[in-house]
Amino acid sequence: MSRGRAEAPERVLRGPVLWTGLTLLTLFALGPFVWVFLASLKTRADLYATPLRYLPAQLTVANYVDAWTSRLTPFSRFFANSLWVSSVTMVVTTSVSILAGYALSRFRFAGRNALLLIFLATQMFPAVLLIAPLLSQWYALGLIDTYQALIYSNLSFTVPFTVWMLVGYFDAIPRDLEESALIDGCGRFGALCRIVLPLAAPGIAATAIFAFVTSWSELLFAITFTTQTEMRTLSAGLLFMVGQYEIQWGQLSAGVMISTVPVAVLFTYLQRHLIRGLSAGALKG
């Protein structure tokens, strides 16, 4: 594309303004993380120095070791809990929404549009609204301090979004392939497993990661439905650490990094699919 003679204001916009803007944007987004990352590597003396020391005089991993092995706030245990709760939530969410997404995409039945609308609306449901009734529900069922309570509760926000996204992915797969499989004597379910799932694999992977990451970040359910330290997830553990005693910023920063890195890595992978799903979902309305 030949740009020709760009006018003066445009040259300024493309040059200095663009680069200043990009620098500011990167600083804005990354700055706070850099600060916390540095804090996690600082000794106590560096953390609480006056005047403030920006770079650690002495690098240490003690904060990570302390957070990971601490008996009061054992991040190794929190990490395992988060991993288990998020993984099971991911598997259940994906199975449930594959079936639902496939049905909504392929079958025509009464109330289909109403159902789609309900899935869209429930995506906006706040956890706050469900806290009090879910707490008394899990209490009545004896599920306080169990992984089940957290996993079931997480389904309330993962499932609506993943169903919505999967309907979109399934819609994009041509029906002809399945029809021929059906004629060849494959059942509906067989056609779903053998034809549709392999084709929709990237989309399904994206929704699965989405379910994992949002469960990993969940806070309110995790602090409400667990009371014992051994049952806390990372998010709940971080908050618990703050409430416990005078805040140990070094250990806390290490804990923050431990909780952040896995989701940051997964989301980087997910980015492309998620953005597509988001903008498509929003525009379908």
Next chain:
Amino acid sequence: MARALTGYLYLVPVAVCLGGTIVFPILKAMHMSLYHHVLFKPQEYGFIGLGNYSALLRDATFWLTLWNSFVWVFGSVSLQFLGGFAAALLLHQSFRGRAFVRTVTLLPWIVPGVVVALVWEWLYQPNYGVINDVLLRLGVLRDRVAWLSDPGLAMGAVIATNVWRGVPFFAIMLLAGLQAIPDELYEAARVDGAPVTRRFWHITLPLLRPIVIVATATRIIWTFNYADLIFVMTGGGPANATQITSTYTLLMAYANLDFGYAATLSVVLLVVMLVFTVLYLRVTRGIESVT
């Protein structure tokens, strides 16, 4: 007929999941809201009809939280939009390292809410926080400021944090919108001699309108309900300066253990949310028929 039945069969698991975790709890909240139900006063438990609702209407703090919610939503969403729009325009340009900058821009949005809250608590920390330090060095401040415990500053401080968290959302939504605008339109305008500002006002803005409306509406609903940040950073304090309706609901459940009243607030949140959603669907329907 048999086909329709199979269709419903595939929906049984999802119905069980959402029935047990959304539908039933909501009905339960409506039921709970009609009872006097304070955990540490079991002897007073009993049906009180709309008693909780009339108490709510007389509760000055509740009305304050509605106002605070308005400030919180308006402040957060408008600034997120402006920041996100600027970021989207930047990211739409082609330059080396674009993929990197784009991923970095997304970071604040993808990390857990409690992480965002704690990171910013550390930045705001009066004695060891970097914000006071930088502002003191620049001469903007003369004395250290306790951002989160000063009633006049706390709301601004939590909004600033929420803006940081929400800019990426608008950035990627608007970026998707910008990428959908055909290049030919700009080329044609350029040939006609329209300067960059004119092209922005007459091509970019009008064509972005649908996605702007959708993104803003989604964000308003979501921000109104979002409790994590404020809950962790200030707990709604100091003196309810940052208490929004959703954190007030949490406070009633966690601190006051008043489940009847918390459930009443949940029902009110539900109604507000449904009104928003209906409006949202109206508006987006309108957009679909236009585009």
